[in-house]
Amino acid sequence: MAAESPTAAGMQAGGRRDGFWLLVLWIVLSVIGCLLVALVLGPHLPPGRQSSSAASQQTDFTVLGTIATPVVLGVLLYLGWALIFWRQKSGDETDAAPIHGNTRISAIWIVSTSVVVLALAVYGTIELITPAGAGAGQGPQPIWKPAGTTTSSLTSWTPGTSNILQVQVIGQQWAFTYRYPQFGGFETTQLMLPVGEPVQFNVTSLDVIHSFWAYTLGVKADANPGLNNVAYTTPQHTGYFQVRCSELCGIWHGSMYDTGDVMPVAAFLKWTQTTRVQLADVTKLLPPYAASYDPSTINNLGAVNVKLGLVGAGGGYYNPADPEQP
Amino acid sequence: MSLPARAATLVVAFLAVVAGVVFVAFEFIGAQPSVENYTPYASGGQVNVTMMTAAQTTVTNKPDWVTYFIKNPSTGNFDHTTYFAVPPNTRVNMTIEGYDGCTPLRNPLWGKVSGTLGNVEDVSFFNGKTYTPSAPLTTFDTYANCSVQHTFAIPGIGLNVPIASVTTYDENSNLCGTSPCTAANQDADSPHTVVKFSFTTPKTAGTYRWQCFIPCGLGYLDGNGGPMGTPGYMMGEMEVNA
Numbered sequence: 297m298a299a300e301s302p303t304a305a306g307m308q309a310g311g312r313r314d315g316f317w318l319l320v321l322w323i324v325l326s327v328i329g330c331l332l333v334a335l336v337l338g339p340h341l342p343p344g345r346q347s348s349s350a351a352s353q354q355t356d357f358t359v360l361g362t363i364a365t366p367v368v369l370g371v372l373l374y375l376g377w378a379l380i381f382w383r384q385k386s387g388d389e390t391d392a393a394p395i396h397g398n399t400r401i402s403a404i405w406i407v408s409t410s411v412v413v414l415a416l417a418v419y420g421t422i423e424l425i426t427p428a429g430a431g432a433g434q435g436p437q438p439i440w441k442p443a444g445t446t447t448s449s450l451t452s453w454t455p456g457t458s459n460i461l462q463v464q465v466i467g468q469q470w471a472f473t474y475r476y477p478q479f480g481g482f483e484t485t486q487l488m489l490p491v492g493e494p495v496q497f498n499v500t501s502l503d504v505i506h507s508f509w510a511y512t513l514g515v516k517a518d519a520n521p522g523l524n525n526v527a528y529t530t531p532q533h534t535g536y537f538q539v540r541c542s543e544l545c546g547i548w549h550g551s552m553y554d555t556g557d558v559m560p561v562a563a564f565l566k567w568t569q570t571t572r573v574q575l576a577d578v579t580k581l582l583p584p585y586a587a588s589y590d591p592s593t594i595n596n597l598g599a600v601n602v603k604l605g606l607v608g609a610g611g612g613y614y615n616p617a618d619p620e621q622p
Numbered sequence: 623m624s625l626p627a628r629a630a631t632l633v634v635a636f637l638a639v640v641a642g643v644v645f646v647a648f649e650f651i652g653a654q655p656s657v658e659n660y661t662p663y664a665s666g667g668q669v670n671v672t673m674m675t676a677a678q679t680t681v682t683n684k685p686d687w688v689t690y691f692i693k694n695p696s697t698g699n700f701d702h703t704t705y706f707a708v709p710p711n712t713r714v715n716m717t718i719e720g721y722d723g724c725t726p727l728r729n730p731l732w733g734k735v736s737g738t739l740g741n742v743e744d745v746s747f748f749n750g751k752t753y754t755p756s757a758p759l760t761t762f763d764t765y766a767n768c769s770v771q772h773t774f775a776i777p778g779i780g781l782n783v784p785i786a787s788v789t790t791y792d793e794n795s796n797l798c799g800t801s802p803c804t805a806a807n808q809d810a811d812s813p814h815t816v817v818k819f820s821f822t823t824p825k826t827a828g829t830y831r832w833q834c835f836i837p838c839g840l841g842y843l844d845g846n847g848g849p850m851g852t853p854g855y856m857m858g859e860m861e862v863n864a
Contacts, residue, residue: 551778604791604794606724609727
């Protein structure tokens with residue numbers, strides 16, 4: 297008859313109390329690990345703190361990482377302990393101890409994991425709501441808007457007021473362009489933002505689905521043709537940031553990136569004035585500002601275009617016959 | 623079957639699969655058109671590059687695809703490629719012979735010339751008989767006018783040049799029908815434009831993709847498939863050599 301396994305009794309033959317030492321080690325390692333994650337690793341986690349949404353995301357990652365640390369350490373500690381102390385000794389061919397159910401351990405496990413998961417769900421929901429959608433696209437009718445902001449004017453903007461700065465992000469194969477309706481509606485390949493001012497990104501596309509990802513700003517919103525996808529953030533620090541397309545959109549998807557700049561408010565206003573003048577001749581050719589626009593049918597085409605049978609922009613725009621093979 | 627025979631069969635089958643993958647990767651996915659190397663032809667900090675647009679590609683098995691050609695600096699012939707190499711920090715004097723017809727821009731922003739020296743382009747219109755040069759142009763209204771056929775844009779250096787088109791219905795109805803549109807094909811006298819502009823290459827070596835921003839892949843979803851998504855037609859690369 298096989299002898300009862302010492303692990304089943306919670307005590308090794310030599311008198312070592314596995315459960316006690318596992319618990320002690322786990323607590324000590326968890327305290328150290330949580331402090332390291334929260335205080336040392338946390339401040340360096342992406343996406344940084346260049347904007348309000350980025351900062352909230354970094355805080356969330358830090359919180360989640362800190363909570364996950366004891367779980368990870370517990371699993372690894374138990375695994376290591378088992379490998380070192382509970383491994384089969386050479387020449388020992390006795391059977392392992394039979395495993396029986398343990399209602400108390402099961403209950404503790406179910407309750408504790410449920411509490412952790414539900415607490416994280418509540419925390420995640422709050423963290424999605426309070427930073428105005430956490431920088432994610434909320435669709436054409438956003439639920440969570442930055443506190444104290446309004447959309448009182450789409451044709452003018454004054455810093456420090458509740459009227460939020462509007463920036464339209466237009467994806468097209470393979471570049472992003474940006475339109476500023478409150479400054480005469482000019483469109484440019486440059487993305488400039490004022491520091492400390494809430495921004496509403498209106499993200500759309502002229503062709504396929506793209507995704508506007510200003511990752512150090514913590515902003516990510518899909519660019520869908522014919523749809524306005526709204527995302528919010530407030531830049532908190534000046535400096536450059538990278539914009540990338542994060543939706544596979546064609547052969548040059550990997551090259552669809554550019555660099556934006558968060559600048560002081562005065563510099564931003566000066567830039568808008570300069571750019572508005574520089575682009576005046578092409579701005580008047582742009583269609584009136586709208587949440588999205590469909591160039592498949594252009595009503596004001598010139599006589600030669602019409603005579604040539606052209607009704608809209610080249611290539612068709614969601615032509616029902618597409619895709620057809622030549 | 624013996625164990626060695628089974629092992630040998632497994633190895634052979636594995637190698638066959640690997641060879642198939644490598645063949646597909648290099649033959650189809652990684653295939654790249656030839657590069658027209660203009661670097662040896664640079665002189666005095668400048669180099670002249672000549673390209674051509676055509677409404678078709680009769681030299682390939684995709685005859686109804688629009689395309690660019692690049693003049694081979696050695697032979698003077700227009701080769702079917704969209705890859706060219708130039709030296710760094712050099713003024714590129716670009717000439718693009720535009721043999722395609724007009725189309726409205728999906729995004730009128732691309733009707734603005736930018737990134738060229740002076741932010742202008744010079745255009746000469748050929749109606750089949752005579753050339754008519756215009757004053758330097760900065761902006762094209764493609765909705766009101768039949769004025770642009772394609773664009774030549776290098777987003778990485780902020781370059782965007784609308785390639786002007788011939789402007790009348792008759793000219794657009796009598797475009798070159800065999801590409802490249804040369805005297806040898808008896809198409810050089812077709813109505814076309816000659817667009818000239820200059821820009822400076824970056825100071826550091828690198829590869830800069832260029833593309834047309836008019837979705838001219840007719841018949842494909844949003845016009846962005848086919849020639850718009852295939853190297854050698856409406857997009858390519860500018861290699862800046864060290």
